[in-house]
Amino acid sequence: MTTWCSVSARSFDSSAMPTVTMIGGGQLARMTHQAAIALGQRLRVLAERPDDPAAQVTPEVVLGSHDDLAALRKAAVGSHALTFDHEHVPTEHLEALIAEGVNVQPPPSALIFAQDKLRMRRKLAELGVPIPAYTEVNSVADAVAFADEHGWPFVLKAVRGGYDGRGVWMPADAAEAAPIIEDQLAHGVSLMAEAKVDLKRELSAMVARSPFGQAAAWPVVETVQRNGQCAVVIAPAQDLSAAKATEAESLALRLAAELGVTGAMAVELFETHSGDLLVNELAMRPHNSGHWGMDGACTGQFEQHLRAVLDYPLGSTRPLAPVTVMANILGAPEAPEMSMDERLHHLSARIPEAKVHLYGKGERPDRKIGHINILGDDPAETREKAERAAHWMSHAIWTDGWDHHND
Numbered sequence: 437m438t439t440w441c442s443v444s445a446r447s448f449d450s451s452a453m454p455t456v457t458m459i460g461g462g463q464l465a466r467m468t469h470q471a472a473i474a475l476g477q478r479l480r481v482l483a484e485r486p487d488d489p490a491a492q493v494t495p496e497v498v499l500g501s502h503d504d505l506a507a508l509r510k511a512a513v514g515s516h517a518l519t520f521d522h523e524h525v526p527t528e529h530l531e532a533l534i535a536e537g538v539n540v541q542p543p544p545s546a547l548i549f550a551q552d553k554l555r556m557r558r559k560l561a562e563l564g565v566p567i568p569a570y571t572e573v574n575s576v577a578d579a580v581a582f583a584d585e586h587g588w589p590f591v592l593k594a595v596r597g598g599y600d601g602r603g604v605w606m607p608a609d610a611a612e613a614a615p616i617i618e619d620q621l622a623h624g625v626s627l628m629a630e631a632k633v634d635l636k637r638e639l640s641a642m643v644a645r646s647p648f649g650q651a652a653a654w655p656v657v658e659t660v661q662r663n664g665q666c667a668v669v670i671a672p673a674q675d676l677s678a679a680k681a682t683e684a685e686s687l688a689l690r691l692a693a694e695l696g697v698t699g700a701m702a703v704e705l706f707e708t709h710s711g712d713l714l715v716n717e718l719a720m721r722p723h724n725s726g727h728w729g730m731d732g733a734c735t736g737q738f739e740q741h742l743r744a745v746l747d748y749p750l751g752s753t754r755p756l757a758p759v760t761v762m763a764n765i766l767g768a769p770e771a772p773e774m775s776m777d778e779r780l781h782h783l784s785a786r787i788p789e790a791k792v793h794l795y796g797k798g799e800r801p802d803r804k805i806g807h808i809n810i811l812g813d814d815p816a817e818t819r820e821k822a823e824r825a826a827h828w829m830s831h832a833i834w835t836d837g838w839d840h841h842n843d
Contacts, residue, residue, distance in 0.1 A: 453477050454746055457511045459502050460521035461488030463795040463804070464722045464738075467730065468521070469494045471738035477746075481521075482511040489796045490521070505529045512538045517745040519699055520721050523550040524597065541647065541698040541745035542720050549695055550720040554595045554628050563694060565687065566714050568706070573627040576614045583613070586631040592616065595626035604664060606632065633714060639673055639705040640725035641688035644740040644750055647698050652740065652750045653685040654733060659704070659725050665802065668823060669762040671728040671755065674815050676707075684713055691718070700741040702726060724764070724804075729753070731791040731809040732760025757811035761819045763826035765806035771799040772832035779829050786838065790825045805830070 453476045458465045461483025469490055472479040482498045483491040491497045500507025502525045512518050517539045527544035534540050549556040557570045569586050573579045583590040592613065594603035607613035620627055638659045645651040655672035672681070688703040695718075702723035704716040726737035735743075735751025743750050772779070776794070783790055787810070794806040808825045812818030824835050 454516040455480055455496075455514060456742060456745065457482065457515040457518045458490070458521055459508065459511065459518065459525055461485070461490040461497070462521050463489045463797070464521035465490035466493055466795060467727075467793065468722065468738045468741060471736065471742055475739065475742060477742060480511060480515060482507055487796075492796045503529075505532060508533060509536070515539075517541050519741070519745045520547070523547055523720060527551070542701075543696060543698070546696045546698070547720055550718050552596055553593055553717075554626070556718055557628070557630075559695070560691075560715055563691075565691070566712065568633050568714055568716075569631040571629050573617060573629050574621070576610070576617050579607075579613050579617055579627075579629050580610045582629045583607075583610075589632055591630040591632050593628050593630065594620065595628050602664075633706045634709060635706040636709045637673075637707050638716070639676070639684060639707050639713070640669070640723070641684040641703045641705060642700065642723060642726045642729075642737060643685070643688045643692050643703075644700045644737070644744045645689075645692040645697055646744045646750060647747045649693070650750050651689050651692055652735075652753050653689055654726065654729055654737070654753045655755055656681045656684045656705075657725055657728065663802065665764075665766070665804075666724045667764055667766065668819065669725050669728050670815060670819060671732055671760045671762070674759075680707075680711065680713065687713070687715070691715075699744045700726065700737045724807075727793070727807050728760045728762040728809055730793065732756055732762075732811055758813050759815045759818050760809055760811050761815075761822040762807050762809050763819075763822040764804055765794070765808065765826045765829045767799045767801050767803040767805055768831045769801050774832040776829070779832050783825055783828055787821060787825050790822070792825075792829070799830075 455478040457480045458468055459482045461481045465481045466489040469479045479494055480496040481490045481494050482500055498511040508529055512533055519541050527548050530540050530544040549559055554572055560567050571582045589606045589608045592605040597603055605616050639656055640659050641656050643651055643653045657669050657671040658673035659666050660668035692701050697720055700722050702719040702725050706714040706716050722737045722741050729736040732755055734754045740751055791809040797805045799805055808822055810818050810822040827835050
């Protein structure tokens with residue numbers, strides 16, 4: 437059963453500012469709500485729980501599951517566009533909504549390539565896009581044969597679902613791979629294998645595209661991963677040649693057009709030691725690698741996503757500083773005794789230029805509970821300051837030994 441958490445759905449009013457429905461009540465929806473307020477729009481969210489990050493702050497909330505067509509229908513009533521803060525809505529439900537006149541952006545014909553990693557790889561290969569070697573895995577023998585050809589360890593992935601390192605394994609040999617594969621296949625999980633890339637670093641090329649076909653790209657950024665999870669984003673990526681940056685941006689814009697993507701899209705890339713760029717993943721929604729733009733770009737990804745799905749003219753993606761560094765606030769192994777509010781107080785006193793974005797989440801180990809953006813001139817200094825600030829917010833410990841009682 438689905439229920440309204442607050443006000444009921446309104447019928448379409450041509451004199452009112454648009455209502456956008458976002459499926460999912462996580463932090464991406466929460467930050468999209470912030471952008472909607474500035475644009476005079478209303479963001480309605482379909483959230484599973486009333487304490488989900490977006491449900492805490494958005495006046496118009498439908499409680500229900502993204503797997504429930506009735507909930508999707510209820511959330512869509514009277515909205516000008518329906519979009520997503522995750523890719524997991526069944527495409528057959530979205531096709532049903534489109535048949536009923538709902539404006540779904542991005543369309544399921546594009547979204548499927550963010551939902552299904554194997555279909556994505558096959559489509560990218562068809563388009564001649566550089567990708568790691570891969571194969572479908574239906575047995576332990578499939579994986580062993582692949583790894584024997586392309587090298588151990590290899591990357592084993594669940595074809596659907598999985599993020600921040602979940603649904604991804606890197607078995608070093610057949611003895612390690614076999615029980616994982618047998619267990620996952622026994623539980624109905626589709627699997628694929630990819631060659632482990634000897635990479636220099638990871639990059640992200642974010643773009644946005646409207647149904648009209650207008651598109652815009654942000655500067656290519658470097659993403660720093662720790663334990664399979666994005667920890668830091670440096671915008672723009674340092675020591676990336678203008679030619680390589682243009683190549684990455686052009687590739688992302690091309691994919692958005694050829695796949696029919698609307699809204700924001702992140703193209704996660706591997707840069708190899710030889711300078712080649714390989715596509716790792718696609719995300720057809722706002723993305724962690726674009727959070728820097730909330731404070732560091734003329735138009736951030738959340739505002740741009742709303743502009744795009746409503747077919748407005750897109751905003752400028754011009755950076756506002758030579759470098760912006762985003763550091764995720766990741767839950768500490770044990771939550772500090774000091775309250776988050778007190779930590780914020782001390783951070784504001786010591787690093788007043790830090791732009792803090794908290795998600796309204798409870799603290800637990802490695803959970804993304806917020807992020808910090810810092811704009812600067814010197815990349816190393818700005819990164820060090822952003823990481824120090826994020827560590828303080830999660831651990832209540834200054835990495836340089838600072839005594840907060842003296843601030």
